[in-house]
Amino acid sequence: MGSDNKEKKEERLNLLYGDLDTVAKMAKESLIKGKIAKMVDWATSFSLWPVHLMTSCCGCEIGAAWGPRFDNERFGSLPWVSPRQTNLIIVEGTITKKMACTLRIVWEQMPYPKFAIAMGSCALDGGIFYNSYNIVRPWQVIPIDIYIPGCPPRPEAVARSIIELQKMLKNKSLASKWILESKREDKKYIIPKEDLCGWRGEKVDLTTRYD
Amino acid sequence: MEAGTASSGSGIHLPGMEIAKASKNRYEVMIGPAHPGSGHMRIFVEVDGDIMVKVDPDIGFVHRTMEKLAEGREWIQNIPLFERIAILDACNITLPYVRAVEKLLGIEAPERARYLRTLLCEINRVASHLYGMGIFGVFLGHSTLYMWAFGDREVFIDLAERLTGARLTHTYPVFGGVRRDIPDDFPEDARKATRYMRKRLNEYAKIFLNNPNIRSRLENVGVLTKNQAAELGLVGPNIRASGIRYDVRLNEPYEAYGDVDFEIPVFEEGDSLARAWARVEEVRQSLNIIDQVVTWLEKHPRENFMHEKFWKTAPKLYKDVYEGKISYSPKYRIKLMPIFASLKVPPGKSFARVEAGRGEIVYYVESNGDIFPYRVRVVSPSFRNVIAFKYVMPGHRLMDLPAIYGSFDYFPPAFDR
Amino acid sequence: MISLQDMIKEALGNNIIKIEDNKGYIDVVVPLEKLKESAIKVKQLGFDHVKSVTAVDYIQKKQFMVTYHISSYLNEELSRHVLGLSTFIDRDNPHIPSLATIWTSAEFQEREVYEFFGIIFDGHPDLRLLLLTPVVAALKPLRKDFVVKEDSINIEVDYAAYNATKWW
Numbered sequence: 001m002g003s004d005n006k007e008k009k010e011e012r013l014n015l016l017y018g019d020l021d022t023v024a025k026m027a028k029e030s031l032i033k034g035k036i037a038k039m040v041d042w043a044t045s046f047s048l049w050p051v052h053l054m055t056s057c058c059g060c061e062i063g064a065a066w067g068p069r070f071d072n073e074r075f076g077s078l079p080w081v082s083p084r085q086t087n088l089i090i091v092e093g094t095i096t097k098k099m100a101c102t103l104r105i106v107w108e109q110m111p112y113p114k115f116a117i118a119m120g121s122c123a124l125d126g127g128i129f130y131n132s133y134n135i136v137r138p139w140q141v142i143p144i145d146i147y148i149p150g151c152p153p154r155p156e157a158v159a160r161s162i163i164e165l166q167k168m169l170k171n172k173s174l175a176s177k178w179i180l181e182s183k184r185e186d187k188k189y190i191i192p193k194e195d196l197c198g199w200r201g202e203k204v205d206l207t208t209r210y211d
Numbered sequence: 212m213e214a215g216t217a218s219s220g221s222g223i224h225l226p227g228m229e230i231a232k233a234s235k236n237r238y239e240v241m242i243g244p245a246h247p248g249s250g251h252m253r254i255f256v257e258v259d260g261d262i263m264v265k266v267d268p269d270i271g272f273v274h275r276t277m278e279k280l281a282e283g284r285e286w287i288q289n290i291p292l293f294e295r296i297a298i299l300d301a302c303n304i305t306l307p308y309v310r311a312v313e314k315l316l317g318i319e320a321p322e323r324a325r326y327l328r329t330l331l332c333e334i335n336r337v338a339s340h341l342y343g344m345g346i347f348g349v350f351l352g353h354s355t356l357y358m359w360a361f362g363d364r365e366v367f368i369d370l371a372e373r374l375t376g377a378r379l380t381h382t383y384p385v386f387g388g389v390r391r392d393i394p395d396d397f398p399e400d401a402r403k404a405t406r407y408m409r410k411r412l413n414e415y416a417k418i419f420l421n422n423p424n425i426r427s428r429l430e431n432v433g434v435l436t437k438n439q440a441a442e443l444g445l446v447g448p449n450i451r452a453s454g455i456r457y458d459v460r461l462n463e464p465y466e467a468y469g470d471v472d473f474e475i476p477v478f479e480e481g482d483s484l485a486r487a488w489a490r491v492e493e494v495r496q497s498l499n500i501i502d503q504v505v506t507w508l509e510k511h512p513r514e515n516f517m518h519e520k521f522w523k524t525a526p527k528l529y530k531d532v533y534e535g536k537i538s539y540s541p542k543y544r545i546k547l548m549p550i551f552a553s554l555k556v557p558p559g560k561s562f563a564r565v566e567a568g569r570g571e572i573v574y575y576v577e578s579n580g581d582i583f584p585y586r587v588r589v590v591s592p593s594f595r596n597v598i599a600f601k602y603v604m605p606g607h608r609l610m611d612l613p614a615i616y617g618s619f620d621y622f623p624p625a626f627d628r
Numbered sequence: 629m630i631s632l633q634d635m636i637k638e639a640l641g642n643n644i645i646k647i648e649d650n651k652g653y654i655d656v657v658v659p660l661e662k663l664k665e666s667a668i669k670v671k672q673l674g675f676d677h678v679k680s681v682t683a684v685d686y687i688q689k690k691q692f693m694v695t696y697h698i699s700s701y702l703n704e705e706l707s708r709h710v711l712g713l714s715t716f717i718d719r720d721n722p723h724i725p726s727l728a729t730i731w732t733s734a735e736f737q738e739r740e741v742y743e744f745f746g747i748i749f750d751g752h753p754d755l756r757l758l759l760l761t762p763v764v765a766a767l768k769p770l771r772k773d774f775v776v777k778e779d780s781i782n783i784e785v786d787y788a789a790y791n792a793t794k795w796w
Binding site (some may be wrong): 055 | 291346359368
Binding site (some may be wrong): 270271274276278279280283311314315437440441442443444450455457462463559560561562563564571573575577585586588590594595597598602627 | 684760
């Protein structure tokens with residue numbers, strides 16, 4: 001009797017803790033079925049934290065957008081200092097050749113799933129500095145999801161872009177797809193990092209562990 | 212204490228664990244271009260223990276080559292280009308360019324236009340100082356100040372929007388005058404704004420300037436003596452906090468500053484706290500100027516706000532609307548004078564300077580009779596303050612760097628141009 | 629009360645090639661060899677800081693003109709005026725003695741002129757690049773023979789890829 005009970009107990013324990021393969025298969029199935037997937041997307045969309053990377057003059061409107069009048073924190077986004085703990089990058093303003101290296105390294109330090117918004121007309125196609133010899137188009141440095149035109153765009157436009165990103169996330173279920181499939185596509189039109197950072201010339205380590 | 216590769220127990224060598232070794236006790240710290248606050252510049256700091264020994268700024272991360280692009284665009288197209296030097300202060304930054312070209316053209320703006328330019332300059336100065344204080348709060352970790360400053364700044368940006376039509380990029384002064392006149396209910400709103408801001412300044416003093424935590428971080432930190440400030444050639448409230456009584460509005464009055472009544476606050480101590488006080492006192496003086504200018508504008512009739520030479524070439528519809536023959540409605544949208552499209556400026560060289568929010572900005576304009584400028588040289592106030600990194604910071608501890616950085620009120624797009 | 633022009637003429641004597649009152653500043657042209665002496669004499673008059681260092685490229689005459697706009701903080705009377713100390717140098721061999729040892733405020737501005745025009749300041753304590761990367765500075769951007777093209781010159785812009793924003 002005693003050994004019988006023990007066997008049953010052991011079986012139950014095995015099912016819950018012991019047999020990792022079975023448990024993993026069961027968890028994956030429930031994710032694919034959709035309820036947890038929807039929750040993951042919903043949670044990610046309401047916690048899009050942008051990293052503090054002020055590149056150019058549109059930075060004033062970002063400061064105002066997260067200020068008290070056009071409060072963007074009600075959408076769940078909190079500007080946070082560290083790139084390793086954020087999942088949104090807002091490329092605002094002109095990206096020069098020196099800054100492109102920084103942008104690329106900050107982007108690569110962020111964990112997946114991550115998103116990017118290009119703000120202002122300088123980030124679209126150069127803006128008022130379209131023929132300058134010192135600037136780079138941001139979509140050749142990092143892949144971008146949402147573009148906001150304007151010079152500078154009003155803070156209401158920035159708030160609208162966060163809402164559009166949330167809708168895109170939920171409709172295409174970007175966050176849960178990354179967790180399930182973890183596929184990465186080829187970055188074929190992106191400038192390689194060595195060309196962007198070649199000017200530094202010093203012996204600095206460019207690996208960021210999320211490549 | 213030996214610097215070098217830290218050896219973990221298992222001997223794994225992880226990337227990024229080497230520290231650059233300059234001498235036995237010295238380390239080189241790089242405060243990189245992505246850091247919290249509005250700063251995209253790199254600072255190479257050599258520290259000896261905790262004390263900074265050598266500071267070297269590495270700027271150029273926002274360099275957008277404005278001086279070269281200006282040689283390929285027409286005279287009037289350069290005004291929006293130069294606004295992007297310091298977009299918060301748009302009227303102050305483009306005003307010396309407009310004045311320098313006006314000197315070459317040999318004309319002067321009429322009286323009403325001068326008062327209108329002064330009005331926008333002072334509104335921009337208040338907004339710029341509030342932005343500076345907000346960013347100073349972010350550097351010191353004082354988020355209440357950031358929220359208050361950005362909230363109060365919206366009041367003045369709203370005023371500027373009623374006057375010119377845009378929040379930040381006004382493009383208001385043009386050659387010969389300004390682009391449009393004030394709306395009818397503007398003076399009352401301006402007075403409400405100045406009354407509100409005067410009350411708020413006392414509260415700023417309570418939470419920030421008289422706050423014991425902030426005082427212990429800012430008092431006697433980054434002290435700049437009078438001779439040092441003159442030798443380094445710094446500008447703005449930074450030298451007025453060190454005892455030098457220099458302000459372009461006082462030494463070479465331009466626009467309507469010769470006729471209004473205001474004071475220049477000068478402090479003697481020269482530390483970071485004095486620089487913060489200098490900015491707050493300047494905001495108070497600007498509010499006085501706004502009140503006086505708005506009173507003048509109310510009392511005097513709406514005459515020409517643009518010089519005769521250019522007004523003569525305006526289309527008839529434009530003149531009728533402004534003289535009241537046709538009542539204004541939005542379908543008569545205000546356009547720019549057609550003569551500006553291919554303006555030729557007579558050859559010569561000229562120089563103009565103006566006191567912007569952060570300091571003095573100078574322009575050197577050279578023309579050889581073409582529709583494009585031959586050379587425009589702009590030295591923005593933050594560019595003249597960069598040298599303070601090298602000479603003021605050494606000797607302090609590393610954690611004083613944000614306090615000094617914030618008190619100088621740098622704006623990187625300004626010094627990179 | 630002597631005017632500023634007379635004061636300058638008295639101090640610099642026969643070093644001056646030309647002195648004229650431009651619009652907004654008083655321009656004094658000195659020959660290249662006497663630049664440093666004139667600067668020391670002007671500093672003794674009370675002009676204590678440099679507002680801007682400018683270089684202009686006259687490509688037909690094959691010359692650069694370098695101008696120092698100088699003014700004063702501590703002297704009440706002189707702070708109302710701006711003095712421009714100019715000199716002409718050869719375009720094919722641009723060397724000029726540095727005034728950074730006389731006025732500290734000229735240090736970073738001379739570095740900027742060095743990297744944009746290729747003018748070498750002899751005697752500068754720390755002459756290296758300030759704003760540009762070495763690749764771009766080698767083009768000597770602000771000279772008149774460097775022409776700005778309509779599209780960005782070093783990177784090819786591929787608009788087909790512009791429409792395909794991928795995520796991962």
